[in-house]
Amino acid sequence: MSVDRAVMLFAGFMVLLSLALGIYASPYWLWLTAFVGVNLMQASVTGFCPAAIVFKMLGLKPGVAFS
Template sequence: MHQALRLIAGVMILVSLALTYFVHPNWVFFSVFIALNLIQSAFTKWCPMITILKKAGLKE
């Protein structure tokens, strides 16, 4: 599960950076959102994506 979480976060960051470069600079805020979510999950030990992955049936 944690490998899937890291993969999803990494892909989302790369997509955000590509959108920032090729589409519009404001897409950088998507990267900021992802970073803030990762930071809050470090403190709260709760990540919304983990909840989604569990509901999707991914085993820990």
Template sequence: MSCSSLSLERVLFALAGSMVLLATVLAVVVSPWWLLLVAFVGVNQWLYVLVGNCPASLVLGRVPCLAETQEVRS
């Protein structure tokens, strides 16, 4: 998979899914307080839906190959 085939939305979806899986495992193994990370990811996803930006999208938007694909769509 080349960098040009990745869109910002796909990267954000993969990042959110990975964080939810990691937090779930940590909640089962370490402490239920890790479920707060799942809530944080959910809030960030809703921010992206409602506003069009979330902290992760602002950071990942600076990655050169993701920024190029975002400019092409505009």
């Protein structure tokens, strides 16, 4: 798995998790959904993605988006 795919998988998981927590625990968890969305937009504009850095340190091979 490449860093790009891992970042997308992680972001999707976090969105689904925060939506489930927002429905079943507290609506304040929806702020996590907003944070993930803002982080994705920021990464697309700047090319800086903290999750990509972590996945690189874990040994995943770089993809084309976060090389």
